[in-house]
Amino acid sequence: MAAVRDFEDLAIFQKARELSKKIYDITEKEKFKCDYRFVAQIHASVGSIMDNIAEGFERSGNKEFVNFLFIAKGSCGEVRSQLIRANDVGYLEADEYKEIYTECRKLSAGIMNFIKEIKESNLLGPKYK
Secondary structure, three states, X not given: OOOOOOHHHXXXXXXXXXXXXXXHHHOOOHHHHOOHHHHHXXXXXXXXXXXXXXXXXXXXXXXXXXXXXXXXXXXXXXXXXXXXXXXXXXOOOHHHHHHHHHHHHHHHHHHHHHHXXXXXXXXXXXXXX
């Protein structure tokens, strides 16, 4: 695993950021944006992915980082559930739903792969040096 200096350099953070932008874009659609509570909920969930990757990284210990990555992965599942609900009630076009849902699944898999990589590493994190 290559050394990473900042959480912004992590591919999973960059993908989470892209997903967040897409979620914010779709919630600006006329049908979606009037459902204020739902919009707030999906914004919080997608933001939680990025935020937990960042917070875990900044803790500087791999065990804590893994814990926060699992929380980020859980938030990714929450976003997928909300996308399903948005699709079911007609807030999304079928193609945009499929694209964003697939992106979300890929991000979840990427987070899990990163968790496995960290767990298989014998590094503890900078705070233990």
